[in-house]
Amino acid sequence: MRFIAVGDLRPGMRLGRKIIDHRRTSMLEKGVELNDTLIQRLKQNGYLGAYIADPFSNDVEIQETVSEKTLEDGIDAVAEANIGSILNVASALVDDISKLKSISVDMLDLRSYDDYTYHHSVNVAVYAVAVAARMELPEEQLQEIAVAALCHDLGKSLIDPAIINKKTRLTDAEFEEIKRHPKYSYDLLFNNPSISPTVRQAVICHHENENGSGYPFGKMGEEIPLYAKIIHAVDVYDALTSRRPYKDPYAPVDALEYMIGGVDILFDRKVVEAMQNVIPAYPPGMDVGLSNGERAVVIAHTAQALRPRIKIYETGKEVDLSTDLHYRMVFITASGILMKESSDGVEKLNEDRGEGKDNPKNILVVDDSQISLGQTRAALEDDYNITTLESGLACLNYIKTKGLPDLLIMDIDMPVMDGMTTVEKLRKLEYKDLKVVFLTAIANKDTVIRCNQAGAKDYILKPVNPIYLRERVKIALDKNLDR
């Protein structure tokens, strides 16, 4: 069995795994042969792809982390917001995961736009329990985490679906409404005697960030309960790897990179470490492209996350990238989760946001280190007009003559005039629309407080992680993406 992205599905292929659908309208059983109509339907409904069974991929070992039945029951329980069923599913899920020989979440989720929230809640529960088990939390705690994860977004059902599924930019009021969903979820659980206060706390804190930039409370570091830290991290991971009406999915390897980039700012370090151990960068069954031009399918994990065992399409040869000497200099360069033809919806949306290729936004990067400037430029220059300057003074002069860029990316530690001082001066000059993201090598409480005082949109740790930087820049330019 192997995973085929929706753009690469062809008539005649046979499903290797059931497609679960709460409303049963696109439910497809294992073994069904795909035709044009079915493929078209999967495309339109926003599925990532499907697992296909064929002789080539017979030897791919994909571990079922939780049974199909648990997943299906979970999706139904969340869709119906039935707390009794949610409690049962939580136990089944903890049971399934406790029985695994090695904890790993190998299977990509197959979900439609319609079922997004239900599948998402179940996935978050699977990942959260896997991470918590890896962190060696006791079984009663795994059960509580599973319940909290299954319930974390229940409050979204109280928000107008038109807001939840809106393809274009949300208004500030709409975004504020979205941000109320942790509290709504908390309230829905409040009078239920089978839900403990610990579970409710985890639910209400699932959008809190390590640096205090999250919501609803703006809690920091140790003020955030561990359950919430776990749910928060896997929640973001699951959202990144899914296709939404307003965004394309990230490949697992890239989403994991993003998580690493956000350590200590958004996410807890230990949680992200555990995630790297239980979520494969290249899940078995996934197509990959190699630096020597070959294409292959991932067969199994090895001890090295980025060097799995693969089978080459052209030759049918199996290669263990972690040990094979002939492949020592060969790297995985692409992983096939994205549909070949980009989805029209997302392209259209990017145009609405003024992010079309013809109309790139202007970003000014100020940093006294040439190396750092080069890294930032390399990460962003495909999508934006980048100007680089080497001092705060040069930045002030530039803005005085040319006006504000769409975004200023500013190093904090620079000689003569540091980044904070430069931004404070710009604020005094009444550049009210200034959007700034700081770069810094250290993130302590002091830096956080100063960044907030300077009205920064965000700050990013150096050396910059390109994937993290790109996503955070998108969010800084359009806060709505982070929903």
Ligand SMILES: [Fe+2]
């Ligand atoms: Fe949420």
Ligand SMILES: [Fe+2]
């Ligand atoms: Fe969520």
